[in-house]
Amino acid sequence: MTPIPTKFTFQWHINETCNRRCTHCYQTAYSDTGFDINGLLHVLNKLVAFLNGFEQNGKTPKAHINFTGGEPFLHTDFLSLLKEVKASRRFSFGILSNGYLLPQKELKKLYELGPKFIQISLEGSKETNDLIRGTGSYDEVSRALKTYQKAGIPTLLSFTANANNYKELKPVSEAARKYGVFKVWTDRYLPSDHSDPLALNKEQKQDYFSRIRKEQIRQKYRPFSKTRIASNRALQFLMSGGKPYKCTAGTQLFTIMHNGIVYPCRRLPIELGNILTDDLREIYDNHPVIKELHNPELLDTDCKVCAYSTACAGGLRCLSYAKFGNFSLQDPDCGIHGLAGNP
Numbered sequence: 001m002t003p004i005p006t007k008f009t010f011q012w013h014i015n016e017t018c019n020r021r022c023t024h025c026y027q028t029a030y031s032d033t034g035f036d037i038n039g040l041l042h043v044l045n046k047l048v049a050f051l052n053g054f055e056q057n058g059k060t061p062k063a064h065i066n067f068t069g070g071e072p073f074l075h076t077d078f079l080s081l082l083k084e085v086k087a088s089r090r091f092s093f094g095i096l097s098n099g100y101l102l103p104q105k106e107l108k109k110l111y112e113l114g115p116k117f118i119q120i121s122l123e124g125s126k127e128t129n130d131l132i133r134g135t136g137s138y139d140e141v142s143r144a145l146k147t148y149q150k151a152g153i154p155t156l157l158s159f160t161a162n163a164n165n166y167k168e169l170k171p172v173s174e175a176a177r178k179y180g181v182f183k184v185w186t187d188r189y190l191p192s193d194h195s196d197p198l199a200l201n202k203e204q205k206q207d208y209f210s211r212i213r214k215e216q217i218r219q220k221y222r223p224f225s226k227t228r229i230a231s232n233r234a235l236q237f238l239m240s241g242g243k244p245y246k247c248t249a250g251t252q253l254f255t256i257m258h259n260g261i262v263y264p265c266r267r268l269p270i271e272l273g274n275i276l277t278d279d280l281r282e283i284y285d286n287h288p289v290i291k292e293l294h295n296p297e298l299l300d301t302d303c304k305v306c307a308y309s310t311a312c313a314g315g316l317r318c319l320s321y322a323k324f325g326n327f328s329l330q331d332p333d334c335g336i337h338g339l340a341g342n343p
Contacts (some may be wrong), residue, residue: 004054007062009248010305011096011255011266014040014078015070020098022133024162024189024198027265030070034258037077041084043256043275048090049241050280060090064116068096070258079106082113092116096158098133099141107151117154117182120144122175123160132165145179155181162189162198166208177225185230188316188333194323205333209239209302216240232257234316237330244311245295249318250293254280264293267318268327292328293317296330300330308336 015034016027035043051060056139065085072078072095079102085091094117102110123129126138148155159172169186176184188208191199200208203337215229218248231240234247250264260276262283263269272283272290292298303314314320315331323332 004056005061005252007064007252008051008066009066009253011066011253012043012067013068013070013256013258013266014072014081015075015258017074018070018098019074019100020071020134020137022098024132026162026190026269027070030055032258034070034075035260037080040081044081044084044088046275047256048088050284051090053281061261063091065091065093066096066119067093071098071100073097073100073102079109080112081114082110082115082292086113095121096121097144099137099144101144101147107147107153111151111153115153117156118148119156119158119207121158121160122172124165125171128165130167142175142179145175145181149180151301153184155179156183156185157181159184159186160189161186161200162203163200164198166200166204169208169211169215170218173219173227176223176227177219181227183228183230184215185233187233188319189217190316190318191322200333202333202335205237212236213240234312234319235334237312238336244308246313247315247317250290264289265318268321270321270327271299298328300328303330306336 016030016032018027018030023031047063051063054061057245065263067078082093085093093115095115096119096198099120101107120141121133122141123132129138129141130136133183145155157172157176159169161169162272173184188200189198190203212229216231219225219227219229231237231242232245234245236242237244249268253265255263255266256275257263260274262272262275262280264272270289272287296310299309299314306312314328315334317327317331319332320329321327
């Protein structure tokens with residue numbers, strides 16, 4: 001029996017449809033609009049049943065859903081689904097968006113539903129961002145941040161560092177301060193394979209990590225800004241001084257795709273089953289991939305001798321899977337003690 005966590009996070013991709021075609025996107029298709037409201041509620045009920053299965057002394061684990069797509073705001077039943085999520089009183093929720101804005105009347109409804117946050121992606125300066133995410137996307141993000149700020153909806157910015165933009169965290173931080181964003185978080189781009197030209201090399205990775213620390217220091221000299229520059233992703237603690245990040249894919253985190261397919265994480269796309277036909281608790285307890293993810297004895301030998309073995313647990317396991325097809329190997333970018341990942 002696998003351990004019972006106190007909290008679960010579900011990343012739910014409710015559709016494939018999107019108004020953008022970003023150069024680093026994981027998607028290869030953009031046509032599926034996802035389930036209608038009946039199908040969405042069926043999935044929601046499955047998630048509630050999963051939580052109920054862990055009930056002890058009248059309590060169940062806390063749960064949070066991050067809704068995304070595609071672009072989730074393009075789903076015609078999205079607000080209806082959020083209304084049911086709120087009525088269930090079982091989940092907090094956030095929304096991962098590219099800055100697409102609903103009409104003003106629907107924005108008021110969204111505020112009343114109480115999202116914990118809306119995360120919007122920004123990839124650097126206007127020029128760089130628009131090269132990655134499409135012409136006009138920077139202005140759309142700026143407009144969205146300004147609108148949400150006025151509406152009282154919390155926002156955070158996400159910056160994905162690849163070989164072409166890793167030096168541009170600073171303009172993202174500046175935009176965050178300008179529009180009252182409460183947090184900027186960033187992570188490495190996940191390559192499609194070991195030869196992907198967008199992947200950071202060793203020198204670029206070190207430079208990128210150092211820039212996170214520089215932005216944190218700059219933020220200390222903005223006493224009237226409440227923006228936090230986070231460094232709580234894999235290996236970032238090595239240069240930022242923050243706490244080590246431990247991957248929770250398959251332990252506290254599951255991804256539900258637009259067609260019901262279940263992954264440990266969107267960045268670790270190993271199909272575990274389908275929530276429409278398979279029991280999520282059975283997957284959690286007995287699927288061999290989940291058992292591997294839960295078993296510290298299967299961690300890379302190099303990681304086992306590291307002082308951070310428990311707190312870090314191998315770093316970015318999806319990166320090891322992307323490059324080598326094995327998520328139990330240590331993060332290829334880890335350079336502690338001159339170990340792997342330093343070509």
